[in-house]
Amino acid sequence: MSERQTMPVTPDPLARRYRRLLLCYPRAWRRERGEELVATLLEAAPPGRTRPSAREAANLIGHGMRARLGRPRSRSVVVWAALAAVICGLFTASLATRLAWETSRPMPDQAEAAAVLAEIMPGQAVDGIYVPSGLFTMYGEQLSLKMLDSLLFGDGNEYALSATTASRNGASTVPVAQLAAAIEQRLRDSGWTVYGVTHHDLYSCAGPPCDPTVIPQDTRLFAERGDTTMAVELMPQQYADSTFLSVSLSRTTPAAVLPAGIVGGLLGAVAGWLVFGWASRRAQAPHPVRVVVNVLFGITMTLWWPPVLYVAPFMVNHHLGEPHPSWHPLWEWLGQPTFSLFLAAGCAAALLGLALAALPSRRREPQRVAAV
Incomplete structure (x- = not known):
């Protein structure tokens, strides 16, 4: 006998709603015991009730989902x-x-990135602006089948949210702390929400002996405006041609x-x-x-x-x-x-x-x- 025959549709709204809750039970269970349970619930319901109580609904759903196991x-x-x-x-x-x-929105293009850089570093040039090919990239490119082996075998962490980046090499004309303070102030003046400045060691101790106080640190600033986020990293001068400033522009979570x-x-x-x-x-x-x-x-x-x-x-x-x-x-x-x-x-x-x-x-x- 089919389920439609064993659980007939009735005009009673309470019975109809009980049957909807019984959908949580497996079909075989509903065929064997569904109508009996509906009849018991209707008999126990007070006169005039048109909807199952919250307790009844929770009980039927919980026991039904357990019965499915x-x-x-x-x-x-x-x-x-x-x-x-x-x-x-x-x-x-x-x-x-x-x-x-x-x-x-797509990642900031060169024009948008150049305008932002002009706000935080007026009159100073960068060594190029890189615009990614998509929102999420792997090795700077959008994910494709040719990257499947790299994705599965060890390099999956390379797939990440991309960013439009710019950098500047050489030596800073001012101390890093002073430059960071100037960039932070310009960001605030331009309407950016600036988060706290953080510092990170450029490398770990290889000792002993090891003096962590002599390990050089970078300086990082994070800011947000609209749907754009910014990360600025300032590094102490290591070599004459090394990068001392990098800027990343990305999008906030939609x-x-x-x-x-x-x-x-x-x-x-x-x-x-x-x-x-x-x-x-x-x-x-x-x-x-x-x-x-x-x-x-x-x-x-x-x-x-x-x-x-x-x-x-x-x-x-x-x-x-x-x-x-x-x-x-x-x-x-x-x-x-x-x-x-x-x-x-x-x-x-x-x-x-x-x-x-x-x-x-x-x-x-x-x-x-x-x-x-």
Whole structure:
């Protein structure tokens, strides 16, 4: 008997809304027990009610999503489903934010960069302005198939948000501290929001012995105006032809990125839970390859989660260590595409596991009683 026949449509708005909530349950469960549960809920509802209470809705959704996992005697299946749902949500949120970045304006062109440089360094020339070919680049070029081997095998961190850059070589005519103060004041006068000045060692101690007080430091300024961010780096003179000033101009995170990430993450998490639940129900005994499916799921989680757990703390320290007018994209917090090989291998294991779970299961045939 079809589900439409076992759960008929009625004009009662409360019954109709209960049935919508029952969509959280697997189809087989709804066929067997759906109408019985709706009848019980309607009988317990007070007269005049037209909508389920918040408690009823939460209860039906929670129990329905748990029922989709199968394995009623398992306590750990909810944990595994949550891990799968969260990581799928993070990956889909990253994809959604990447697509939302396409709403950003192109990187500043030479004319815009020259105008900005004239504001902070009036009357001084630079040794050239470089305009990138896209918003995100790898080795200065937009990502292409010819870069796939580099992306997968060790150089994925080269894929990053680009910037229009300019630099000046030689020696500064004024001390670095004085030049930094002058640039900061000009930025404020031009309407830029200037963040705190930071200093970083140019190299680490190689000792012992090592005196960190003699290690030269650079000076960095970060500023923001409209949808443009600026990073200025001043370096103490090392050699006669070395760079002592570099300026990077980029775009702030577009407004569409946050809502896209939230919506994409929620949809991905729900999809991850539902797909895991489908495979979990399929791969129960007496499924012929249930052990293999479980092992492949473990391999997938082992490949997907460690990059996130490894990279996220470093990203937190990095963002706390210096101002960020625009935070690094979400996928970098997940270790992507630096560990894209792990992601690709995990996807292969997940797809193989789903394909095996879709195989027909050996169902026990009911024994026939011989007629006496």
